Every structure is written in structure tokens, then in C-alpha cells.
Amino acid sequence: MSDSGTVTTTGLVALTGVNKHFGDLHVLKDINLSINKGEVVVVIGPSGSGKSTLCRAINRLEPIDSGTITLDGQPLPSEGKALANLRADVGMVFQSFNLFAHKTILQNVTLGPLKVRKADPKIVEKRAMELLERVGVANQASKYPAQLSGGQQQRVAIARALAMEPKVILFDEPTSALDPEMIQEVLEVMIDLARQSMTMVVVTHEMGFARSAANRVVFMADGEIVEEASPETFFTNPTSRRAQDFLGKILKH
Amino acid sequence: MLSVLTDNWELFRDGFWTTLRLFLVAGVLSLILGTVLAGFRVSPVTALRGIGTGYVNTLRNTPLTLVFSFLFFGAAKTQLSLPTFFWAAVAALTFYTSAFICEVVRAGINTISPGQAEAARAVGMTFMQVLTIVVLPQAFRAIVPPLTSVLIALLKNTTIAAGFSVLEAGAIPAAMAERGENQMLTLVWITIGFLILITPLVFLQRWAERRTAVA
Numbered sequence: 001m002s003d004s005g006t007v008t009t010t011g012l013v014a015l016t017g018v019n020k021h022f023g024d025l026h027v028l029k030d031i032n033l034s035i036n037k038g039e040v041v042v043v044i045g046p047s048g049s050g051k052s053t054l055c056r057a058i059n060r061l062e063p064i065d066s067g068t069i070t071l072d073g074q075p076l077p078s079e080g081k082a083l084a085n086l087r088a089d090v091g092m093v094f095q096s097f098n099l100f101a102h103k104t105i106l107q108n109v110t111l112g113p114l115k116v117r118k119a120d121p122k123i124v125e126k127r128a129m130e131l132l133e134r135v136g137v138a139n140q141a142s143k144y145p146a147q148l149s150g151g152q153q154q155r156v157a158i159a160r161a162l163a164m165e166p167k168v169i170l171f172d173e174p175t176s177a178l179d180p181e182m183i184q185e186v187l188e189v190m191i192d193l194a195r196q197s198m199t200m201v202v203v204t205h206e207m208g209f210a211r212s213a214a215n216r217v218v219f220m221a222d223g224e225i226v227e228e229a230s231p232e233t234f235f236t237n238p239t240s241r242r243a244q245d246f247l248g249k250i251l252k253h
Numbered sequence: 254m255l256s257v258l259t260d261n262w263e264l265f266r267d268g269f270w271t272t273l274r275l276f277l278v279a280g281v282l283s284l285i286l287g288t289v290l291a292g293f294r295v296s297p298v299t300a301l302r303g304i305g306t307g308y309v310n311t312l313r314n315t316p317l318t319l320v321f322s323f324l325f326f327g328a329a330k331t332q333l334s335l336p337t338f339f340w341a342a343v344a345a346l347t348f349y350t351s352a353f354i355c356e357v358v359r360a361g362i363n364t365i366s367p368g369q370a371e372a373a374r375a376v377g378m379t380f381m382q383v384l385t386i387v388v389l390p391q392a393f394r395a396i397v398p399p400l401t402s403v404l405i406a407l408l409k410n411t412t413i414a415a416g417f418s419v420l421e422a423g424a425i426p427a428a429m430a431e432r433g434e435n436q437m438l439t440l441v442w443i444t445i446g447f448l449i450l451i452t453p454l455v456f457l458q459r460w461a462e463r464r465t466a467v468a
Contacts, residue, residue: 061371079297081379088377098372102391102465112376115386157372164376 012037012199013058013168018067020053027053028064029223035168038197042210042231045220046246051203054220055172058201059090072167088116091161091169095176097153099145105132105156106141109163117164124163131159135189151182155189168199175206207250211235219243257429257438264428269446271421275339275411276450279346280404286347287354292384294359305355312352317413321345325417342414350407357399361392394465401458405451422446 011034020028027050035041043051056062058069060076060083069076071090077083099108109128113119132138135155137148145153154174161169171190175183187209194200194213204210210217210231217234219227221242227234235251238244258265293305312320324345325338365388373387393400412423420428422443429439 059375061375084374084377084379086377087375090375092372092375094368094372094375096366096368098366098368100369100372100387102387102394111386112378115382116377160376 011035012039012072013201014068014070015054015058016068016070018054018057018064018069020050020057020062020064027223028057031067031225033218033225033228035199035201037167037199039215040194040198040200040202040213041216041218042214043201043203043218043220044205044207044210044246045226049220050223051220052172055170055201055203058168058170059087059092061092084116088112088164089167091164091166093154093157093161093169093171093174095173097145097150097157097177099153099156099160101145104142104144105137105148108145108156109160112160112164128159128163131162132156134162134192135159136185149182150178151185154178154182154186158186158189158193162193168201169193171200171202171204173203173205175204205250207235219246221246254438254441257435258442261429261432261434264425265422265442265446268420268422268425269450271339271419272408272411272423273450275342275346275414275419275421276408279343279350279411280407282343282347283350283354283407286351288358288389290351290355291358291362294355295362295384297380309352309355312348313356315349317345317349317410318416320349321413321417324348338414338418342411342417342419345417346407346410346414349410350403353403353406354400357396357403358389358392360399361394361396362388364395365391397458397461397465401454405454408450408454409447 013033013035015031015033018028018031019026029050031054033041033054043054045051053062057064058071060069060078063078071086074086077086099105100111103111106125106128109131110121110124113124113127114121129138129141132141135158137152137155137159140148140152140156145156148156158169158174174190175186178186183206187206190200190202190209191213202209202214214231217227217229217231218225219234219238219240219242227238227240227243229238234243235247238247290305290308293301294309296302296305321342324341369387369391370383373383378386411421414421415423415427425443426436426439430436
């Protein structure tokens with residue numbers, strides 16, 4: 001259970017008393033969450049529980065109504081150049097990949113470093129190719145996103161996020177739009193990242209990933225953080241009724 | 254029939270040359286102004302959105318002859334004198350056409366999935382970068398056909414300038430009447446002239462559609 005007021009805000013990412021409404025719907029209810037450097041936090045919960053909104057709030061793709069979110073101790077700027085600068089340090093991987101459709105795979109990875117960081121094109125390109133190599137799509141570098149499979153596109157999206165050398169990467173249901181046979185290739189890249197102590201916030205329905213890669217599982221329902229525990233504890237011995245129900249439904253078969 | 258054209262070649266040549274210049278200058282300026290206005294209309298700044306909306310609603314709903322009248326006669330009333338009839342006509346055509354181009358560009362922006370802009374913002378791009386690097390290049394791909402239609406309309410709209418002392422193709426019939434030339438044939442030749450001017454636009458459209466198509 002989250003109890004506000006006692007949460008320390010020393011984490012790399014810290015949310016304190018965060019509230020958010022969509023009209024009458026209270027999607028985030030007094031959220032307190034702190035994520036340490038190098039930690040992999042998996043957020044799970046039923047549809048509509050607010051987990052994607054929580055993830056998107058961290059780089060302010062969803063503005064919040066009240067509360068504070070800090071990155072490295074700095075509160076999120078509300079708009080403009082300062083917000084853009086902050087976002088450059090927070091990688092994001094979307095459910096629907098969102099690769100730039102009019103750019104090649106290589107350009108998708110180099111665009112951020114070139115336009116936002118204004119880095120040296122030669123170095124950027126070399127590093128982009130290394131990243132594409134790392135996620136296993138270097139041979140597709142000159143193609144356009146539409147020519148790649150979903151799994152390949154998502155791996156490119158991860159490379160695009162990594163190219164900015166972010167402090168933390170947010171994954172918003174990264175495998176939910178993928179055909180089953182492609183989920184594993186994306187998860188392997190993510191597990192690899194977790195092993196290299198990348199700080200990650202992962203909203204997912206992949207319980208296997210949560211078990212093997214997460215340091216902590218955050219269970220959300222109805223806009224609240226209902227339970228927070230190590231994956232071992234959470235999956236074997238969930239304390240809340242709602243978590244027990246949820247796990248009962250998804251782990252039965 | 255040919256003699257109508259050859260006997261008055263200079264009149265036709267000068268008329269259509271002025272038409273072409275009006276079209277090219279007003280076309281380029283309209284594309285720039287229209288795109289900037291579209292940027293206003295999708296910007297996060299409320300005041301800019303208001304300016305964009307107000308501009309489009311005013312200019313798009315005003316008859317073009319009235320826009321011309323304001324610039325030619327209205328400008329004369331204020332001390333704001335316009336350099337020449339030609340440039341006054343360019344201004345009128347640009348103000349009018351940019352409102353239509355703004356709406357076409359905005360429609361194009363709306364065809365781009367919000368995820369594209371979100372991904373660009375997530376990488377740390379500013380609003381201007383999101384618009385110019387990610388959204389507009391993709392939007393233009395979707396709007397080549399309607400944009401061509403607006404430009405063709407602009408080309409034909411240049412003939413209104415004839416009523417405001419600009420000697421473009423629309424002014425040819427009056428001059429020909431004074432010379433006692435056959436009016437019907439004059440109109441036929443002017444029509445042919447416009448078809449010749451418009452043909453490259455159609456090819457340009459096809460080329461642009463093919464070039465921007467993404468496999």
C-alpha cells in the first residue's frame with residue numbers, strides 16, 4: 001500500500017502524490033513511487049488501471065493535475081525547451097512502435113542525437129549501427145519501417161531510445177501489438193538491457209518478463225498502486241485481494 | 254485561326270508571362286504563409302491558434318475581388334501605398350490562397366498518427382522540430398493532390414488581376430476587342446494557354462506523389 005507523506009524522493013525517478021483525471025475519470029490516484037538507478041520496475045494490472053498513463057506521465061506526454069514528478073531530483077518542467085531537454089534523457093518505447101515512417105531505420109536511430117543533441121554525424125552513425133547490431137537489425141538499416149516486421153520495428157524503437165543515452169527508458173506495453181512469435185525477440189533485447197543495469201519502467205502483461213527481469217513489481221488497479229513487491233513475493237504470495245484475483249485470472253491456464 | 258495568335262503574339266506573350274509571374278510568386282508565398290498558418294493552428298499556444306483560425310475564417314470567406322479591392326483601393330486610402338499593381342495583386346492572391354493552403358496542410362497534419370509526434374517529443378524535439386522534421390514532411394505526402402488543386406485555382410484566379418490594371422492573360426480579351434480581333438478565337442487561345450500552363454503542374458503532382466511514396 002502506498003501511504004503518502006512518508007515516501008522519500010531520492011530515486012532517479014520519483015512520483016509524489018500524483019493525481020490525474022480524464023474528465024470525470026480519476027485515472028491516477030495519489031501515486032507515490034520511487035525508482036532507483038539501475039532498477040527494473042514492472043508495472044502490471046488490469047486494463048484501465050492507469051498503468052500506461054503512469055508511464056506516460058513520467059516524461060509528461062500526459063500532464064498531471066497535481067503532485068510532483070522528479071527526474072534526478074529535478075521536477076519536470078511544464079513546457080518548452082526545458083521539457084524537451086528532460087525528455088531527451090528519458091527514452092520511450094511505445095506499444096505501436098511509432099518509428100518515423102518517412103525515415104530509414106538508420107535515420108530513425110540517428111535523428112535524435114543529430115537534431116536534439118547536435119552530435120557529430122560520423123560518431124552518431126557509427127554508434128547507431130552498433131545499436132542496430134546489438135538489437136539484431138543492422139542488416140535492415142537502409143529500409144523503411146513499413147518494410148520491417150513488428151518485432152524488428154520494436155527493436156529499432158529500443159535502439160532509437162538507447163541512441164539518446166537516456167537515464168531511464170519507459171516501455172509502454174512494448175509487446176502488446178506484436179504477433180506471438182515476435183514477442184520473445186523483443187523481450188530478449190529488454191532482458192539484455194536489464195542485465196546491463198539500465199533503469200527501466202516497463203508496463204507489460206508479460207509475466208515471464210516480470211519474473212525474470214524485474215527488481216520490483218508494481219501492481220495497479222483503478223488508478224491506485226495496490227501492491228509493490230519483489231517479483232518472487234508478488235507472484236507466489238500476493239497480499240491484496242485484487243492482485244490475487246488478477247493473478248488468478250491470468251495464471252490459471 | 255493561327256493568325257489571331259501570331260498577329261498579336263506580343264500581347265499574348267506578355268499577358269501570359271505576367272500571369273506566370275503572378276502565379277509563381279504568389280504560389281511560393283502562399284505555400285510559405287499557408288504552412289506557417291497551419292503551424293499556428295496546431296500550436297500549443299492559444300493566441301497563435303486564435304490568429305490562425307481568425308485569419309482562415311476571414312480570408313477564406315471573403316470573395317477574391319473584395320480582397321483585391323481592399324488592397325488596391327483600401328491601401329490607397331491609408332498611406333500604406335503598395336509599390337506596383339503587380340505586387341498589390343501578388344499580395345491579394347497570397348492572402349487569399351494561403352488561407353486555403355493552411356487548411357489543406359492542416360488536414361494533412363491530421364492524417365499523421367499522433368504517435369509520430371509523440372515519438373518525436375519523447376526523443377526531446379521541440380515543437381518546431383516535431384513539426385518541421387517529423388510531421389510536415391509526412392503531411393505533405395498526403396496533400397499533394399488537394400494542394401495541386403489549390404494551386405490550379407490560384408493560377409486561374411490570377412485573371413482577376415486584369416480588373417485591377419495588371420496586364421495579365423485575363424486582360425487579353427479587352428485588348429483584342431479594341432484591335433477588332435475575333436473574340437471567340439481569342440478565348441480559345443487563352444484557354445489553350447492556360448492548359449499549357451497547368452500541364453506542368455499535373456506532371457509535378459505525379460512526380461511528387463511518386464517521390465514521396467514510401468514502400
